[in-house]
Amino acid sequence: MAELEELYREIILDHYRSPRNKGELASPPALRAEGFNPLCGDEVVVTVDVNGGVITDIKIGGQGCSISQSSASMMSASVKGKSVEDAQATIAIFKSLMSVHEAQLEVSDASPEEQPIDLKALGELAALQGVVKFPVRIKCATLSWNTLIQALGDLPS
Amino acid sequence: MAELEELYREIILDHYRSPRNKGELASPPALRAEGFNPLCGDEVVVTVDVNGGVITDIKIGGQGCSISQSSASMMSASVKGKSVEDAQATIAIFKSLMSVHEAQLEVSDASPEEQPIDLKALGELAALQGVVKFPVRIKCATLSWNTLIQALGDLPS
Amino acid sequence: MSKTFDVAKIKKDFPLLERTVHDRPIIYLDSGASSLQPHVVIDAMSHYYATTHANVHRGVYSTAEEATILFERSRQVVGAFLGAVHPAEEIVFTKNTTESINLLANSWGATNLGPGDAVVLSIMEHHANIVPWQMLSARLGFEIRWITVDSEGFLILDDLDALLEGAKLLSITAMSNVLGTINPIRELAARAHAAGALIHVDGAQSVPHLGTNVVADDLDFLSFSGHKVLGPTGIGVLWGRRELLAAMPPFLGGGGMILDVKTDGFLAADPPQRFEAGTPPIAEAIGLSEAIRYIDTIGIDEIRSHELHLTTTALDALAGRFGDSLTVHGPGPGAHRGGVISFTLEGVHAHDMAQILDSVGVCVRPGHHCAKPLMRFLGVPATARASFGLYNDEHDIEVLLEGIDQAAKLFT
Amino acid sequence: MSKTFDVAKIKKDFPLLERTVHDRPIIYLDSGASSLQPHVVIDAMSHYYATTHANVHRGVYSTAEEATILFERSRQVVGAFLGAVHPAEEIVFTKNTTESINLLANSWGATNLGPGDAVVLSIMEHHANIVPWQMLSARLGFEIRWITVDSEGFLILDDLDALLEGAKLLSITAMSNVLGTINPIRELAARAHAAGALIHVDGAQSVPHLGTNVVADDLDFLSFSGHKVLGPTGIGVLWGRRELLAAMPPFLGGGGMILDVKTDGFLAADPPQRFEAGTPPIAEAIGLSEAIRYIDTIGIDEIRSHELHLTTTALDALAGRFGDSLTVHGPGPGAHRGGVISFTLEGVHAHDMAQILDSVGVCVRPGHHCAKPLMRFLGVPATARASFGLYNDEHDIEVLLEGIDQAAKLFT
Ligand SMILES: Cc1ncc(COP(=O)(O)O)c(C=O)c1O
């Protein structure tokens, strides 16, 4: 089935089999947050070291399905070394990619408006685009992202 | 509608318009019970004087629809002056006339068994037979009878 | 956006109206107890069972996903109908209005009420908005205060501020299911809030027949039932303001309302799931949203005008034909009343009235209408109640009058 | 009275099985979450809405009377299916199993439990039979004790007498919705009674698939849901022994459950009305009784044999094809288990498994199956669960295996 191949792209399976940045940083000093998907039991623990406005290290713990695990792994690879500001821009783009379609579960008949999304800015994260055809899996893909937002929320602003 | 005429026979309307034995006896010495139909709000108060095993007087209070009122009135006329034993026989016959059909509300597909009922023994009470075509009204017809049973239940046995 | 209201066409949408009773066409005048369902509602549920049924929320396969989407979209449709701002979080599906109010009492009430507190009700409440508070009050020891009604059937609001003093909640119907009185909800909400109390509105009678806007009226909670709003049995709604629901503990416990369960305790999910333990009424939610879509295509304001016209026509005709021998319990004709007409005819008990009306095909309900405190207050043991829906017309009123005539003749 | 079990014919009774998913015929293996509904059930409800709908219990007109009769007869049908002696008084309609258990906890429990008391549960309970007791225990301070399971998934009953000592209730599932284990209910009832405790059985999984007899098993209470027994959503049942129900206070308050209401209090009706506040699930009760009639025409024992055969076939095939890479969580094949197969395949998360199975049309459910204490006890975060109904056949098992194959290939 074509949609299924879209969902389980090679790069996603690769991140699932060999997750990047696995583990937990000592917290403190690392910022730490736990995420949880009550529907399927997926859990994620995100720890981030932020120094001088830059994400100098990030580690991902927990367990879950290939989508939640690979999304977390790709996220860690994508934000590590970035400034918090740049990371937040990436988060925003990724979330909008997902949320347009998440809305399928919520709005009434109106079909969700397609907004132009800068896929190039997402790099390999764009591989997660296939998820949007599977509304129930979107929560898997966004779990670690929401958890990162939570962790960064603890930053003094 | 033929069934409706069966229900509202002249004798029933007559008892409704001119209820026999209306009122309340002083209690004690009279036995007293209150009945209540929560579905429609009908109420009945039955007071009976029993002397030497004979129902020497009976009075009916309360309010309700033509069926509950006329049934109460006919009941009072039918048991007054009877021995408690004879009254109880009448009660039993009347209740069985009603209960066969009341069962419609309860049993599954099986149609209720027709038992031979001694209608003659009921005298003018037989006029209430039309009620059985209207299962919801059966509770109206039996209200005063159940209340009489309750009152007689207080007799030392 | 005025729409033409074509009652003959509407009647055709309701299959039950094709049937006969005692060889006469059925005249359904009991929408106050439960409405009829249009084809589209019945078909939406059949179609759901035949093509899509699966348990919601926990499946990833196609039908489970489709069922979940349909179910969650129903919240949106219901929310839009009520003018709710955050339907996805504010619309709780229950089994009926009664459960909605019990939920409110046992969740919000049990955490906010105690000795020295008060809840204000009106004497015209349905038992659904009385008994839950009595049960809770017996447990927690707060006071219940009563707004009474005047001889026309309007709430007496002169001493409302005194009644509200120190009260934490005003729980009141938007429309009496006995008298037809429409209560001034916006004013009541403002006065409750001014006194520091919240307001819960029993919308069982108003939501199906009048326009509802929980924001414009500044409400805190609102309840209604599917089966009175052209929808199925087995479903009700509690709407609550997001912040209020978020602060309330769960009522029923079980699957679907948790984040986590361990042997030593559980963690509750966010609203609305927190309040929806167990498999929800899935087909019923789909049926309810179809009912609301149907109402939307006709227009709730158009429905209201039509029913108001019928009510006025009926009240005038009853007075004209039966004069003083017939008493209508409730306000006279006008915009302050809904399409519920409770009446008694001299010498004819309500039960007999309903029986005789049935013989000409007319469905009306006799009794206390689950409002015994009001009946006692009025000193009437029982009334016959005719209540209108969008599918009624003037001919229905004529047959009603014909039936009342027969009752009058039989009993005099 | 042996009946021929013709699964090809049965499949035709279930319209949903005609649909395709991703261009493949649907293979429904999620009856543990919710069953499909046969035509006769869907049609019975449509027919009811289209010809008979009216609110029950308070009307005298023809459709109200007919609706009341149909509704009350549903109690008889349900009661007969459970072997209940007094269905008219013992069958309480709720909205689902979850509400049934919450009713039991809040009515019987709240009047009988306090500090020093204990309720015994098992670790394999569904959240529906855990959270209500946790909520009540937090309020009343009684103890919850747990029966655990062995490595095969059977209850460990060696220390049951110690667990039951001083306990007032054993509340336990007749069949695990995760492991498939069938528990020895008759023995459990006897031991509970010997210890002076009552027994409540969660029959959500057993009533649809095994024969039930509340008298032969000497039970005190039993719960189940309509939507798992070929019936509609929006209805559940609590059966209770007449004397026990008669002594219990109401749970939800409102219309229909009262004898009288005054401003200063109310008087509750007798069971079952006492526990059925508000407009009941009328169409749903009619649909449920039609579902039970349908099961009766096929025979619950025949259904059980068929499902047992499928379960054994599937367990053998899974072991044969996937060996040690696939773990089934629950007992091996045999009469002590029902048609629920929870499994994990090495390297494939349950969520992914369910997604890939969907692509070949197979519906299975991934996750914790609302049994988190059990999952924690087993040390498994999630399983995929295939569960059978009377409409499944061997071909369905083949497609399941084909899908698992694909998952194995994709992930290695
Ligand atoms: C054993 C068991 N108990 C209780 C339930 C809850 O049933 P419902 O969601 O219909 O209330 C289920 C079904 O999910 C179950 O399998």
Ligand SMILES: Cc1ncc(COP(=O)(O)O)c(C=O)c1O
């Ligand atoms: C004003 C009012 N409140 C509450 C109810 C109760 O509704 P339900 O029986 O659907 O819970 C009704 C209907 O009978 C009603 O008219």
